[in-house]
Amino acid sequence: MKNLKSLLESTELKITPQRLAILKELENFGHATIEEIYENIKExxxxxxxxxxYKNINALKEAGIICEICTPYKNKYEINKGEHGHFICAKCGNIEDFELTDEMIKSIENKYPNTKKEIYIYGVCENCNKN
Known part of the structure; x- marks a missing residue:
């Protein structure tokens, strides 16, 4: 919880139990919809x-603490981890992070300087391939 408090302390946002609970859910899930967060927090x-x-998610997003992952299913949120890519399963909607190589980042930067890198790859995850 200390690490989550320091995330909030690094911004102008107040540290509230609700914001800490949202961040804890995102830390546990990795990627979660607003509805998933709500269902767990209301307990x-x-x-x-x-x-x-919604209000707190937007405030956390504007402060740069969390990121929104736009998918054809439902948008999900994660704690901001810097530049990385997302593999999104076309069957179950599961999201997995993957690292961007220095070579990929340099290539993008050379062609499109000063850009935010959001890379989405769609396919079928290992679990869905097994079934």
Missing amino acids: IFPSISLATI
Whole structure:
């Protein structure tokens, strides 16, 4: 929890139990929808509203603490880990992170300087391939 508090301390956002709970859910899930976050947090904070989750997600996103992953399914969120790619399963929607090589980053930077790199690769994950 200390690490999550320091994420908030590095911004102008107040440290609230709700924001810490959202970050803890993202830390546990890796990638989660707003609805998944809400379902788990309402067990801890029964009176919390979905609107409060949306408001805090937007504030955390604007502060650069979390990132939104836009998918054809439902958008998911993750704690900002710097530049990396996402493999998205076309069957189950599961998301896995993968590292961008220095060569990939240099190639992109040479052609498109000063860009945010969001790379999505779609395919079928190992679990879905087994079934």
